[in-house]
Amino acid sequence: MPEWPEPEKLQSPPCVGVLGPLEVRLSERSGTEVSVGGTRVRSLLAALTAQLGEAMSTERILKEVWGDNRPTTDRKAVAVAVLRLRRVLGDREGQWLLTRPSGYVLDIPPDHLDALRAERLVREGKAALAAGDPRTASRHLASALAEWRGDPYAGAEATSTVSRRTIELEVLKAEAVEARIDAELELGNHQELLGELRSLTTANPLHEPHWRQLLLALYRSGRQADALAAYTTLRGSLADHLGVDPGPQLQDLHLRILRADTGLLAGRAPVQSRRLLLTSRC
Helix, strand or coil: CCCCCCHHHHCCCCECCCEEEEEEEEEHHHEEECCCCCCHHHHHHHHHHHHCCCCHHHHHHHHHHCCCCCCHHHHHHHHHHHHHHHHHHHCCCCEEEEEEEEEEEECCCCCHHHHHHHHHHHEEEEEEHHHHHHHHHHHHHHHHHCCCCCCCCEECCHHHHHHCCCCHHHHHHHHHHHHHHHHHHHHCCCHHHHHHHHHHHCCCCCCCHHHHHHHHHHHHHHCHHHHHHHHHHHHHHHHCCCCCCHHHHHHHHHHHHHEEEEEEEECCCCCCCCCCCCCCCC
């Protein structure tokens, strides 16, 4: 168990990571990662980060952390787990893990939690893409994806709250990947995307947005026949598994590729470098 930092040396809140195995980094120790502790402490941290800034009652904590194995001295057990988590967070004075009449609140700035940094970057990236600025969009979205170190909440108990949040973060990552590829296509990086898009369509053979991107990247790379063949593959898969045809957007793209529509060749000069945005990551 880490020792308490000296109060006068406590300069900023801890940074917490959930986009992969749970991690805590203490700023006053130059971003040094500390041990998160045992199963109960990890479960408590996971639950509190899943609803950062919102109070979690003692009763809810008991369900999230202990489940059906409720301790006999339940309130004391919660208090001990909170104390241990405060030690992990370097929070001797209760500045970040607060006690409220309604329960306990983890109150660290949003940018000190990797999941919320990623959410902000994805919002900003999508906004830039919608505003016609694919270069900025690509940088924001690439920076968002760089926050992932593995599966969200890896190693934490899959409680109801954590499971719900995990699904939200998996959807967020998928949206970020799709939007980043759209931005890269706008920037003219279609050839560089072909390998990634082949992998994505293989892993998700019924996910039409990635097939749309693959068809467009192939066509812009001068591979019209391959683009048409890819459409045939998708149409067969959808018919076999779902009994449906590709959606209107893909059907329209297919017709335009058949007609060798030069309007699909729009795109700026390829960008060689993808610099990540600097964030307030610990």
